[in-house]
Amino acid sequence: MKYYECHGHIALGSGTIEEKLLSLAKAGVIYFRDAGSADGLSNGNEAAMRSKELGIDFVTPVFALYKEGLYGKFLGKSFSDTKDFYKKVKEAKSLGADYIKVMYSGIASFKELGKLSCEPLLGKEIKEIVNICHGEGLAVMAHCNGVDTIKYAIEYGTDSIEHGIFIDNEGIKMLAASNGKTIWIPTLSAIANEVLALNHKQAITKAFKEGVVIGTGSDCGCSSVAIESGAITEFDLIQSCLTEAFFEDNSFSKEKAIDIIEANNKKVVATFRFR
């Protein structure tokens, strides 16, 4: 079995890049889409070179971008406004970024269920961010949680929503209507809170019923997900949501589920590459 890791942090957690890539290759991971680290530059380049020899297609944003004062410091560089954002996009591009990773929102609050850790970007900021990146030929991988922020992200053409915690039925319908223009990477492996994980599973199942393009990314390196097992765990979790979505369809087989997930992951591969 070949696995796709559509959301991982190669430079986070313990162990050298070399050790991690070797264990990924051993686990059957053929694609690794990095989600950033504060010192991503050297690590990203090193990983990209070595992964090719190991048969892993490694793609990277070099570093993630987050708005000054908001969530994301350990994942990359900050920007103060959209003008500064444009400058940082140019910088990432000159360093070989395959796409741009942007933090649109905070993470789910550990203190208060249903809340996020900080305020999100505004709709108009998201609109400008997507326009800037697309203008430079780069897709946008967005860390994005929260009912409204998810909707702005889809409305303005963000290429992928990472996590997507608190997505509601309208958000799912919007994702489906985007016809794969916005891909969802729910990172189910990374959600430790039982209530959140259950809600997220139900949303993923619903989204599969609606025909949303969902890829498998575990958030490995982060959130206590191990680098080498993340892709496999996430595949199993996503596959169980997909099987649940089609449980009334007697002709739906395990092979069919594997095919759907692979086709979705191949859309991620095709979208997140500089052109």
Ligand SMILES: [Zn+2]
């Ligand atoms: Zn992540």
